[in-house]
Amino acid sequence: xxxxxxxxxxxDMNERDRRKKAFIRKRKRKRVLVVLSLFAIxxxxxxxxxxxxxxxxxxxxxxRQIRETYVDYTGEYKDIWxxxxxxxxxxxxxxxxxxxxxxxxxxxxxxxxxxxxNIIPGSKxxxxxxxxxxxxxxxxxxxxxxxxxxxxxxxxxxxxxxxLRGYSVKLTRPDDxxxxxxxxxxxxxALDNPLCFVxxxxxxxxxxxxxxxxxxxxxxxxxxxxxxxxxxxxxxSQKTGARNRGTHFRKNLVVTSKxxxxxxxxxxxxxxxxxxxxxxxxxxxxxxxxxxIVDGIDNFRESYYGR
Ligand SMILES: [Zn+2]
Numbered sequence: 138x139x140x141x142x143x144x145x146x147x148x149d150m151n152e153r154d155r156r157k158k159a160f161i162r163k164r165k166r167k168r169v170l171v172v173l174s175l176f177a178i179x180x181x182x183x184x185x186x187x188x189x190x191x192x193x194x195x196x197x198x199x200x201r202q203i204r205e206t207y208v209d210y211t212g213e214y215k216d217i218w219x220x221x222x223x224x225x226x227x228x229x230x231x232x233x234x235x236x237x238x239x240x241x242x243x244x245x246x247x248x249x250x251x252x253x254x255n256i257i258p259g260s261k262x263x264x265x266x267x268x269x270x271x272x273x274x275x276x277x278x279x280x281x282x283x284x285x286x287x288x289x290x291x292x293x294x295x296x297x298x299x300x301l302r303g304y305s306v307k308l309t310r311p312d313d314x315x316x317x318x319x320x321x322x323x324x325x326x327a328l329d330n331p332l333c334f335v336x337x338x339x340x341x342x343x344x345x346x347x348x349x350x351x352x353x354x355x356x357x358x359x360x361x362x363x364x365x366x367x368x369x370x371x372x373x374s375q376k377t378g379a380r381n382r383g384t385h386f387r388k389n390l391v392v393t394s395k396x397x398x399x400x401x402x403x404x405x406x407x408x409x410x411x412x413x414x415x416x417x418x419x420x421x422x423x424x425x426x427x428x429x430i431v432d433g434i435d436n437f438r439e440s441y442y443g444r
Pocket of ligand 1: 269270276277284338339
């Protein structure tokens with residue numbers, strides 16, 4: 138005997154079954170909704186974490202800045218923020234090096250090659266060309282130019298002009314890399330009987346200090362240094378028409394005090410001066426600077442070494 142039969146069931150079996158099935162369906166729908174909601178929340182969380190991680194990685198990549206202490210070219214310790222040169226710096230550098238040669242320049246180069254064709258390569262002696270700053274040490278900047286880039290560019294032009302006119306050349310910094318000041322002096326001092334050492338730099342002036350333009354030599358009170366500084370600043374300012382700001386002495390300039398041959402730091406111009414910065418971005422103007430420097434070295438060689 139079935140138990141159902143013994144009770145007075147309040148509703149018939151069909152109704153009871155239907156209600157039970159409806160309840161199960163409702164419960165199932167509820168479960169599906171809960172699972173779907175949880176799933177949606179999980180997807181949302183994962184997406185948020187991914188976006189956050191991507192942003193963090195991107196930010197780190199864009200602004201990889203490290204605070205570091207370095208010795209600047211005056212021998213002073215400085216704290217700087219280093220920016221990874223894989224981004225903005227490199228783009229700026231490439232843009233700066235993308236100066237196209239004008240067609241007429243070919244003829245100029247040809248006539249100059251013709252002019253110096255009888256000089257025996259390397260016969261005039263060895264000149265050390267030191268491109269200031271480099272790598273994470275950008276040096277001064279102004280009007281879209283970074284000193285290390287301008288220095289390297291002028292150094293290579295100077296190397297070409299020196300070689301054209303019979304000098305051999307050693308570059309202490311042939312690339313955009315950091316070379317320590319003492320190391321630069323060591324490289325120079327290890328060379329066999331060099332004529333002189335010329336460190337190429339660009340100047341800057343804080344806006345609060347007013348404005349300035351022109352060229353100047355910085356050196357150490359040692360034999361031959363003042364003569365070299367004067368010879369170069371005089372010839373280069375004459376060639377370019379830039380203001381001759383003279384030769385100055387400073388005791389704590391590592392590359393001039395620690396080297397053993399006549400040595401100077403030559404400040405070609407002020408990046409903070411709009412007109413001068415525009416000229417320094419122009420390869421033709423840089424060529425004039427370089428021709429002037431070599432005129433100065435020629436004069437110095439003659440007066441100081443009597444050759
Ligand atoms: Zn400098």
